[in-house]
Amino acid sequence: MNEKIDLTAESFEEDRYARLRLIPWWDQDRLKQASVMVVGAGALGNELIKNLALLGVGKIYIFDMDRIENTNLTRAVLFRREDVGCFKAEIAAERACRMNPDIFAKGFVANIIDDVGLGVFRRMDVVLGGLDNREARLAINQACYKVNKPWVDGAIEVLNGFARVFVPGRGACYECTMTETDWALINKRKSCAMLTHAQMNEGKIPTTPTSSSVIAGVQVQEMLKLLHQDRGLPTLAGKGFVFNGLTHDSYVVEYQEKPDCMSHDTYGEIQEMPWEADKTTLGSMLQTIRSDLGETAVLEFDREIALTARCGCGSSKPLFCPVHKLRGEMLLCDSCGGTMQFSTAHTLNGSESFLDQTPAALGIPPLHIVCGRAGTTMKYYELTGDYVRVFGE
Ligand SMILES: [Zn+2]
Ligand SMILES: [Zn+2]
Numbered sequence: 001m002n003e004k005i006d007l008t009a010e011s012f013e014e015d016r017y018a019r020l021r022l023i024p025w026w027d028q029d030r031l032k033q034a035s036v037m038v039v040g041a042g043a044l045g046n047e048l049i050k051n052l053a054l055l056g057v058g059k060i061y062i063f064d065m066d067r068i069e070n071t072n073l074t075r076a077v078l079f080r081r082e083d084v085g086c087f088k089a090e091i092a093a094e095r096a097c098r099m100n101p102d103i104f105a106k107g108f109v110a111n112i113i114d115d116v117g118l119g120v121f122r123r124m125d126v127v128l129g130g131l132d133n134r135e136a137r138l139a140i141n142q143a144c145y146k147v148n149k150p151w152v153d154g155a156i157e158v159l160n161g162f163a164r165v166f167v168p169g170r171g172a173c174y175e176c177t178m179t180e181t182d183w184a185l186i187n188k189r190k191s192c193a194m195l196t197h198a199q200m201n202e203g204k205i206p207t208t209p210t211s212s213s214v215i216a217g218v219q220v221q222e223m224l225k226l227l228h229q230d231r232g233l234p235t236l237a238g239k240g241f242v243f244n245g246l247t248h249d250s251y252v253v254e255y256q257e258k259p260d261c262m263s264h265d266t267y268g269e270i271q272e273m274p275w276e277a278d279k280t281t282l283g284s285m286l287q288t289i290r291s292d293l294g295e296t297a298v299l300e301f302d303r304e305i306a307l308t309a310r311c312g313c314g315s316s317k318p319l320f321c322p323v324h325k326l327r328g329e330m331l332l333c334d335s336c337g338g339t340m341q342f343s344t345a346h347t348l349n350g351s352e353s354f355l356d357q358t359p360a361a362l363g364i365p366p367l368h369i370v371c372g373r374a375g376t377t378m379k380y381y382e383l384t385g386d387y388v389r390v391f392g393e
Contacts, residue, residue, distance in 0.1 A: 016100075016102070017056060020056075030228065035061065035125050036057050036060055036124060036127075037061045037121070038060060039064075039112050039129050039130065039136065040130035040136075041063075041064035041066075041076075042064070042076070042130060042132070043156065043208075043209065044155075044156060044207075045064065045088070047212045047215075047216030048216045049096050050096075051216060052096070053097075056100060057103060058102075058104065061106055061120070062096075063108045063110050063116060064088040064089040065087075065110060066087070066088055067085055067086060068084050068087075069084060075207060078091065079092075087107065090107040091107070092107060093105040114325055114363065114365065116365055117364075118267075118382075119368065119369060119386070122382070123391075126150055126151065126223045126226050127151035128223060129151060129152065130154055130216070134186050137174055138263075142263050145263050145264055147266075147270075148266050150168070152164070152223055154216060154218075156211040156212050157206065158207070158211065160211060160243060160246070163218040163236065164236065164240040165222050165237050171237055171254070171255065172257045173264060174263070176255055176258040176263075177255045215243065218241050222236055236252065238254060267369065267380045268378065269379075272384035273381050273383065275359075275381070276366070276386050277360040277366040277368065279385070280383070281357065282358065282359065283350075283356060286350055292372060292379060293377060296374055297374040298347045299370060299371075300347050300348075300370065300371040301364060301371075302369075303323070303324075304345070304346050305320070305323070306320070306323050306342045306343070306344050307319060307344060307354075309330070309333075309341070311333035311338055311340045311341075313335055315334065315335040315336070321363045322362075322363040347373075359383065364383075366386035366389055367383055367386040367389075368382075
């Protein structure tokens with residue numbers, strides 16, 4: 001005879017983690033308190049999110065800008081046939097919550113390179129990458145270093161894959177591992193301003209649900225160790241786990257830290273401001289920065305902004321968009337059809353004609369962090385007024 005189980009009883013919910021608690025260094029409460037970001041909700045991302053939900057990671061933030069396609073269904077444990085056409089990030093978050101009602105998961109339909117403010121990264125304990133391109137990895141790496149957060153990268157191809165851990169101040173970062181070929185491929189993509197998002201998705205890598213579960217498993221285990229750093233567990237910081245699924249050879253590589261690497265900057269103290277990306281004007285931000293740092297202070301962004309396009313025929317138009325977001329059609333002259341040249345800036349000194357604009361108008365994302373600089377003195381300011389808009393109450 002079956003005994004009736006009370007699914008709502010506190011003892012039943014407590015019991016869920018009993019086997020995990022048997023691990024000597026395990027602290028379930030720490031997992032419950034953790035905020036973890038998952039970038040990419042494809043083959044790897046699905047496995048990452050599944051593991052986080054099973055383990056009871058309290059807050060999972062999922063970033064992906066794509067919709068579910070039929071072909072995802074062979075590699076994505078969280079997606080069903082009826083989800084085709086829906087956003088990956090949103091469905092993945094919903095399914096994670098259903099797997100484990102103890103947790104909170106939220107999906108963001110966003111491009112990690114442009115749309116996610118540094119203040120989002122700043123509020124994470126660990127960032128997990130489930131990506132298939134170098135540009136996005138580089139963007140995550142730079143963001144994580146600026147706000148001093150560890151991140152765990154994963155990559156898969158057919159039966160093979162690797163997992164790598166990057167911790168500011170502890171060995172090589174992702175950029176340190178990049179080869180000349182990696183840079184050539186990134187620059188090729190950057191120079192192809194005509195590429196659409198769909199075209200950039202071409203040249204897709206063959207992947208399997210089996211290699212993604214191996215690599216995502218290693219990634220989440222590394223995350224667990226990072227969350228229990230004080231327990232003296234060895235991590236892959238500055239190293240990579242390489243898995244060959246054909247031969248089952250696997251090994252760990254240690255990457256060389258490059259002393260001249262551009263990604264190792266970490267911001268100092270960050271001041272939380274009531275500023276909002278789409279409400280506060282650039283002029284008023286500069287005014288606050290000057291009252292802090294003196295009249296010569298400038299407002300700096302961490303990205304180059306395209307300002308005005310000018311054509312040889314004499315016509316011009318405003319662009320207001322980060323340079324790498326420019327597309328070929330934006331530089332076509334409306335008057336003569338020629339290709340226009342454009343001016344850029346990442347520093348505002350108060351002489352600009354567009355100080356009544358907002359950071360959002362320049363392509364700065366909500367909850368971002370900007371810099372005020374006077375000579376060599378730098379101070380960092382977060383657009384904290386966007387917090388509720390990004391994270392909810
Ligand atoms: Zn580096
Ligand atoms: Zn023209």
